[in-house]
Amino acid sequence: MSAYEELLTRLKDIDLIRQIGSLLSWDQEVLMPPKAAPLRAEQLAWISKTAHERLTDARIGEILDEIESNDDMDEITSANIRLAREAFDRATKLPTEFVEEMAKHRSRALISWTEAREKDDFSIFRDDLEIAIGHARMKADFYLYESGLTVERLDPLFSGLRENVAPLIKEVVEKDEGPDLSWVTESTWSQKAQEELSQSVSEAIGFDFEAGRRDLSTHPFCGGPNPDDVRWTTRYSEEDPFGSLFGSMHETGHGTYEQGRPRDLDFQPAGKANGLGIHESQSRLWENQIGRSREFCEWSIPLWRKFFPENMDGVSAEQLWQAVNLVKPGLIRVDADEATYNLHIMIRYEIEKQLIAGEIDVDDLPDAWDEMYNEYLGIRAPNRTLGVLQDIHWSMGAIGYFPTYTLGNLYAAQLLESARNDLPEHDTQIREGDFFPLLKWMRDNVHSRGSVLEPAELIKEATGQDPSPDAFIRYLGSKVERLYGVSA
Amino acid sequence: MSAYEELLTRLKDIDLIRQIGSLLSWDQEVLMPPKAAPLRAEQLAWISKTAHERLTDARIGEILDEIESNDDMDEITSANIRLAREAFDRATKLPTEFVEEMAKHRSRALISWTEAREKDDFSIFRDDLEIAIGHARMKADFYLYESGLTVERLDPLFSGLRENVAPLIKEVVEKDEGPDLSWVTESTWSQKAQEELSQSVSEAIGFDFEAGRRDLSTHPFCGGPNPDDVRWTTRYSEEDPFGSLFGSMHETGHGTYEQGRPRDLDFQPAGKANGLGIHESQSRLWENQIGRSREFCEWSIPLWRKFFPENMDGVSAEQLWQAVNLVKPGLIRVDADEATYNLHIMIRYEIEKQLIAGEIDVDDLPDAWDEMYNEYLGIRAPNRTLGVLQDIHWSMGAIGYFPTYTLGNLYAAQLLESARNDLPEHDTQIREGDFFPLLKWMRDNVHSRGSVLEPAELIKEATGQDPSPDAFIRYLGSKVERLYGVSA
Numbered sequence: 001m002s003a004y005e006e007l008l009t010r011l012k013d014i015d016l017i018r019q020i021g022s023l024l025s026w027d028q029e030v031l032m033p034p035k036a037a038p039l040r041a042e043q044l045a046w047i048s049k050t051a052h053e054r055l056t057d058a059r060i061g062e063i064l065d066e067i068e069s070n071d072d073m074d075e076i077t078s079a080n081i082r083l084a085r086e087a088f089d090r091a092t093k094l095p096t097e098f099v100e101e102m103a104k105h106r107s108r109a110l111i112s113w114t115e116a117r118e119k120d121d122f123s124i125f126r127d128d129l130e131i132a133i134g135h136a137r138m139k140a141d142f143y144l145y146e147s148g149l150t151v152e153r154l155d156p157l158f159s160g161l162r163e164n165v166a167p168l169i170k171e172v173v174e175k176d177e178g179p180d181l182s183w184v185t186e187s188t189w190s191q192k193a194q195e196e197l198s199q200s201v202s203e204a205i206g207f208d209f210e211a212g213r214r215d216l217s218t219h220p221f222c223g224g225p226n227p228d229d230v231r232w233t234t235r236y237s238e239e240d241p242f243g244s245l246f247g248s249m250h251e252t253g254h255g256t257y258e259q260g261r262p263r264d265l266d267f268q269p270a271g272k273a274n275g276l277g278i279h280e281s282q283s284r285l286w287e288n289q290i291g292r293s294r295e296f297c298e299w300s301i302p303l304w305r306k307f308f309p310e311n312m313d314g315v316s317a318e319q320l321w322q323a324v325n326l327v328k329p330g331l332i333r334v335d336a337d338e339a340t341y342n343l344h345i346m347i348r349y350e351i352e353k354q355l356i357a358g359e360i361d362v363d364d365l366p367d368a369w370d371e372m373y374n375e376y377l378g379i380r381a382p383n384r385t386l387g388v389l390q391d392i393h394w395s396m397g398a399i400g401y402f403p404t405y406t407l408g409n410l411y412a413a414q415l416l417e418s419a420r421n422d423l424p425e426h427d428t429q430i431r432e433g434d435f436f437p438l439l440k441w442m443r444d445n446v447h448s449r450g451s452v453l454e455p456a457e458l459i460k461e462a463t464g465q466d467p468s469p470d471a472f473i474r475y476l477g478s479k480v481e482r483l484y485g486v487s488a
Numbered sequence: 489m490s491a492y493e494e495l496l497t498r499l500k501d502i503d504l505i506r507q508i509g510s511l512l513s514w515d516q517e518v519l520m521p522p523k524a525a526p527l528r529a530e531q532l533a534w535i536s537k538t539a540h541e542r543l544t545d546a547r548i549g550e551i552l553d554e555i556e557s558n559d560d561m562d563e564i565t566s567a568n569i570r571l572a573r574e575a576f577d578r579a580t581k582l583p584t585e586f587v588e589e590m591a592k593h594r595s596r597a598l599i600s601w602t603e604a605r606e607k608d609d610f611s612i613f614r615d616d617l618e619i620a621i622g623h624a625r626m627k628a629d630f631y632l633y634e635s636g637l638t639v640e641r642l643d644p645l646f647s648g649l650r651e652n653v654a655p656l657i658k659e660v661v662e663k664d665e666g667p668d669l670s671w672v673t674e675s676t677w678s679q680k681a682q683e684e685l686s687q688s689v690s691e692a693i694g695f696d697f698e699a700g701r702r703d704l705s706t707h708p709f710c711g712g713p714n715p716d717d718v719r720w721t722t723r724y725s726e727e728d729p730f731g732s733l734f735g736s737m738h739e740t741g742h743g744t745y746e747q748g749r750p751r752d753l754d755f756q757p758a759g760k761a762n763g764l765g766i767h768e769s770q771s772r773l774w775e776n777q778i779g780r781s782r783e784f785c786e787w788s789i790p791l792w793r794k795f796f797p798e799n800m801d802g803v804s805a806e807q808l809w810q811a812v813n814l815v816k817p818g819l820i821r822v823d824a825d826e827a828t829y830n831l832h833i834m835i836r837y838e839i840e841k842q843l844i845a846g847e848i849d850v851d852d853l854p855d856a857w858d859e860m861y862n863e864y865l866g867i868r869a870p871n872r873t874l875g876v877l878q879d880i881h882w883s884m885g886a887i888g889y890f891p892t893y894t895l896g897n898l899y900a901a902q903l904l905e906s907a908r909n910d911l912p913e914h915d916t917q918i919r920e921g922d923f924f925p926l927l928k929w930m931r932d933n934v935h936s937r938g939s940v941l942e943p944a945e946l947i948k949e950a951t952g953q954d955p956s957p958d959a960f961i962r963y964l965g966s967k968v969e970r971l972y973g974v975s976a
Contacts, residue, residue, distance in 0.1 A: 013534070016530060016531055016534045017534075019527070019531055020508060020512065020531050020534070020535070023511070023512060023515060023531075024508065024511060027511060027515065031701065032717065033697065033698055033699055033700055033701055033716070033717055034698050034699075035696070035698045035699040035716045035717070036699065036713075036714070036716045036717035038716070039507070039713065039714050039716050039717065040713075040717070042504060043504055043507055043508050043511075043713065046501070046504045046505075046508070047508070208523070209521065210521055210522050210523045211521050211522075211523035211524065212521055213519065213521055225524075225527065225528075225531065226524070226527050228521070228523045228524040228526070228527050229520065229521055229523075229524035229527065229528070
């Protein structure tokens with residue numbers, strides 16, 4: 001066995017451990033009986049520890065040292081070596097005690113964050129947040145949720161949004177003209193019909209239910225062990241039919257990406273999905289760019305009428321399109337519309353940078369948060385729960401994670417612009433529910449490329465352009481102009 | 489850390505791996521999408537290999553050698569050492585290549601058995617069965633599915649059944665008088681109502697649904713990772729309401745045993761459930777001894793009427809009792825009634841002994857099977873699928889497993905006889921649906937004793953008698969006399 005083959009064997013072993021861990025986590029969220037929580041935590045800790053032990057095996061370092069000196073590697077081999085090196089360095093740089101301390105702190109912080117939210121009292125979470133920020137500073141991989149991602153690359157993307165999207169929203173708010181949504185809000189939307197609509201749309205997009213499942217969970221997510229077993233979840237509210245549909249399309253986007261990974265690279269780093277930003281581009285593409293398009297509304301209105309004959313009586317595709325594209329600044333990120341969403345992220349990104357740099361103190365954070373909401377969205381939270389305490393991320397130590405959501409939106413717009421150039425019949429195809437050409441374009445240009453390239457290189461290869469906010473700004477501007485008759 | 493503590497730490501590690509494997513297996517049977525099968529097999533193989541590697545670590549042998557010389561051990565410590573030694577010896581005796589070869593053969597044999605059944609052609613399975621028998625011969629643990637179990641101990645149990653039960657069934661068949669079952673066979677039994685009945689009965693018995701689940705699967709089983717997460721399944725036929733109810737009671741029996749394990753011995757061999765025969769005693773107790781008793785029928789008839797108001801109109805507890813106790817020789821083991829069931833097992837036990845001893849050739853097996861069915865049950869299979877190909881066990885290499893089913897029946901009768909001596913109000917309690925005293929008796933005398941004693945010792949401790957077929961023969965004889973007016 002060559003050194004490279006030995007490396008792949010070792011990586012396969014680690015990947016199998018993680019696949020198993022993914023199933024345990026999925027089950028924990030979806031099915032597990034309540035009393036099982038403590039022993040499930042032990043099982044998951046065993047998985048983490050075992051994967052960490054195997055990844056930090058000194059032999060992996062030796063093999064990497066040996067192979068890296070070889071400068072005659074093909075594209076796949078270099079990607080595997082590069083990604084294995086990144087993972088090995090990240091795992092070995094962090095002392096095991098620090099990893100354990102972070103894991104324990106995460107459990108404590110999750111509890112204090114939950115209590116702080118319940119009691120609307122930031123001070124309960126304050127100390128744990130400060131520790132989490134300290135950990136984030138110590139972690140060399142700050143702002144490395146996406147491979148190769150740095151503040152230098154992120155700042156220009158966000159400043160593009162700040163300069164273009166913020167004024168556009170201001171125009172919409174000042175004009176103060178929205179569609180009549182009484183047909184949505186004054187009805188009850190049966191859960192069973194929502195499930196059927198979600199299932200039909202996910203099947204139409206091309207999610208393979210022979211290699212995956214749809215289930216119910218409190219927090220929607222896409223998980224599962226591998227491309228043959230992709231499991232996404234959604235939740236339902238009988239007061240609002242859009243949450244489950246667009247949630248389902250979002251997770252279907254993640255799911256089709258997983259199912260489209262290059263299967264000849266199973267168990268290899270180069271065969272993995274390419275970072276959180278690219279992953280989010282696939283979910284946002286189907287949720288927003290396609291799901292909230294006029295063409296999609298035209299295709300889906302017969303489905304809506306089939307599953308909700310009474311609710312949809314007399315509702316046109318135009319009304320549906322207006323309803324799913326309502327622009328209205330709100331306090332809660334997860335409820336935000338497509339136009340305001342990225343401003344929520346921008347605020348978090350600015351705050352995270354200042355916290356890490358020590359330019360803002362934890363005690364000043366809650367008011368700083370409210371100030372920024374007032375500045376960019378023109379609204380102010382009446383309490384901490386609707387303000388700084390709304391997201392779980394910081395309690396989980398996920399500092400620097402939020403920007404991947406905005407990257408996903410920008411990448412989605414940029415990828416769709418390119419896809420449309422290659423697919424002249426795109427609008428007609430969406431109107432007819434023929435999603436295969438677009439899915440195939442994503443399979444060919446994104447999914448099947450795995451992690452062979454760095455994310456920014458992948459976007460450049462697929463679209464001919466470096467990552468940029470321009471396509472998103474064009475897309476949003478044009479849509480808001482059609483909907484509200486305003487432009488920035 | 490003392491050598492004993494190190495041993496427990498290592499055993500905990502192995503137990504966690506097995507807990508994880510149990511969840512993967514449960515998911516495979518209940519939920520997994522079909523295309524996930526090949527990678528799930530890799531995950532499960534990883535689990536087996538990793539558990540095997542850790543169990544065969546030479547350090548475990550060293551520790552055992554060191555501790556075993558200590559003759560001043562308490563009951564728990566000796567049990568842990570004894571069981572760890574058994575597991576270590578069994579694992580190290582089998583070379584890893586042999587274990588792998590057996591695992592691969594199991595996959596092949598399962599396929600050829602399935603095909604042989606579909607095409608009703610024994611020759612397709614013949615070669616793989618021959619290999620499985622060869623493996624069983626090579627495995628030192630033949631007839632060791634239950635600790636300490638040998639042919640010397642089994643033969644007297646089966647001869648007791650042969651001498652007493654076979655003639656009893658002959659009497660019933662010759663008398664040829666059965667109850668009128670038209671109220672069962674001429675109705676449709678809604679699946680939803682069957683689910684509600686199963687759930688109600690399982691809750692009444694005392695299964696803790698905060699620490700477990702009920703699901704649907706093709707092959708009913710009880711699994712799940714640990715006593716806080718016990719998962720049992722059942723299946724439903726709208727033509728027959730008894731299969732799901734008694735299946736549910738059977739799995740509930742297994743489930744309450746798992747939930748009743750001594751929690752201070754979590755992760756220790758002495759804290760495990762005590763072998764397959766004792767496990768089966770708990771399932772058979774609730775399924776047959778309780779579930780098919782006259783008192784249980786009296787308690788449950790209002791539930792039957794609640795969930796099946798039309799089907800049960802005018803049906804009395806006496807009619808229900810007669811219906812669930814029909815004695816009728818049939819070809820299929822899993823459909824057999826309580827009286828004939830053990831003869832199915834006895835036939836398999838005799839055949840396995842002859843196969844292993846080389847007294848019967850694989851090619852002669854199908855006809856030998858049919859001959860024995862004719863001799864003991866007076867019926868002959870019209871084809872191989874209803875004959876020798878009916879059970880999955882041999883294709884999975886489980887040769888020597890069947891007798892544990894009969895042991896379960898014998899132990900159940902013996903345990904209940906003792907419990908009734910301690911619980912003078914037993915009949916009244918069952919008639920009133922107060923199952924707690926009996927469950928508590930099992931908790932105190934069986935469940936909480938884990939694997940501290942060998943199975944036969946546990947039976948002796950709980951009942952004051954060595955394992956024997958006598959209680960079962962008395963129980964069955966008395967019931968058949970009440971039902972059919974015959975005695976052997």
